Amino acid sequence: MSRLGRLGTRIANEQERFLNNISTTPASTNMGEYLLRRKDVRRHRRVALGMLGLLLVSGSGALIAYRSQIRPSTEITTVYAEAGQTLATTSSEMAVVFTDGSEALLLPGAKLHTLEAKGVKTNIRLERGRLRVHVIHQDHTAFAVHSGPYTVEVTGTRFHVDWQPESRTFSTEVSEGSVRIHGGLLPEPVTMQKGQSLTLEAGKSFPEPLETKPSTTLAKDPQAPPVPTLMEPSVAPNRAPSFANRTTPHRRPAMPRLASVSDWRSQALAGRYREALKLAEKHGFENICRETSKEDLLTLAEAARYAGRAKRSMQALLALRFRFPSSEDAALAAYLLGRLTAEVYNDHFHAARWFRTYLSEKPTGKLAQEANGRLLESLAFMDRAAAQKAAKSYLDRYPKGPHAPFARNLLGL
């Protein structure tokens, strides 16, 4: 027998000597009952833990689903419209910039086809979903949105259009200026003013319209075509089908308050732009764009620009223009967009458009001289004749301006 064999035998023998003296059974206990009870307790505990785990997993799933629902988009992409384009969004939003400087925001789930986009003439077809439009008023502007059988014609305004092809529901809301709607089931063209909304839905009864009364016969006939409803927001606050009294096309669930806005802002104000942008992205750049003030949007755009993130900067500026369209800062955003487009992307065609947008919104603004000069620079890259015309105009207005030598050079003076 080996050494370890002998050792094992001796250890086993020694243990055997004491084994019988060690009791592992509790005195006066029915072991069977005791063990079965403990087994049941353990099983119940496992079941409870399993259910708790299941509850946690399903709760987390529900929370994720809820959060994804209340955050419909993750990023706004910017597209410059061209004729024949088809643009569609799924969960994100898309900003479309037209040749005349007008803008449209394609909300999630929407599809748009560009029929014509040339100069001040724009024809688009909204295949489905919701569109927010801001048309820049210029001489001879002709901007039309076709959705289903309806056409919305505008010359300069802000409005929303929604078209649901499945239910053949058309709705629009004018927030600025006026639009003219015709086609489809409208017996005659309807002109809508600021604050009015119109809903056309098949197979439903509608409240009495204020400006266009539906035919009683049509309303009672179930096979009848939809009846137009035109409502003033002040008198129809409870009418569900309309978008009256709403300031945004889809009322989103309340977003969680951003607790850390001041964090990125303080970093940006302290000149730590990269850190500011990192914090902003960590806490949801898109949500900040949706919620924060216009001043903060400008700060965010500047921080992104200095951090070398031109795309983020443009995103913040576009958000500013969409959310605060009538503000001074919206015009400033147009100017900054022009600078970014020219300096970062060398896209002088679109840069010129942004400078023109600024000048059309603020012809005598603080930055008008600078915008004119930069417009001159951009035009010089593309069209010498147009650049010379602009140079002449610049010299007439600002003979001692910073771009005056450049303008004279263009004119050969």
Add this chain to the structure above:
Amino acid sequence: MTIMLLSLHLVPPYPENAKNVVPLSRNSAANSDHAIMEGIHRGEAAAATALYHKYEALVKRTLVRILGFDSELADMVQETFIRVLGSTRRLRDPQALPSWILRIAVCTASDLIRKRRNRRWLRLFAEPNVEEFPLDHLHLESETDVAAREALRATYAILNSMPISDRLAFTLRRFEGLELTQVALACSCSLATVKRRVSRAEAYFLKQAPKYPELNDWLDEKGGEL
């Protein structure tokens, strides 16, 4: 699983010349494994009691071989039986019950060692030292008893520093005297693996043993009594 259980059943739980053999099957009608299992399936406390009394010695002995005289021995015996009662539905052949219980006892001991090592690794609790083993209450009076106690402590001190899988294979093979095939089944691994583990554990043990003078006599070619 069925094939493994059948194999377990085909191999006698203990070799004929094994030490300290406790009969695993007494074949009495009242306490036959089949009757016990049926009773347990019906939730009868009497059947659980019969199972406990029939296999307590086997479980206790297996745990002592692996853990030594551990302060948690009573708890581990009960834990083993709770696990057995919770898993009887998976045992299709009642005749394989002894081998089934043996495997569960080995797993229970293994889990305890692993749990203690994890705690030690976390530095939250120290693994109980071999000195904590409750041998003092056994009223060891003679010199031989004291020497045996010291040798046992030294042995388990070495085992405590050994990998768990090696320790299981070594103790079942050398202390309990199981055949290698039985060790393989009890440890749920292949025969080749068990051979490798036993061989590695033996080499380790012999390398560590000189550090403990208490083991000199026990490992000496001439020393010690059988």
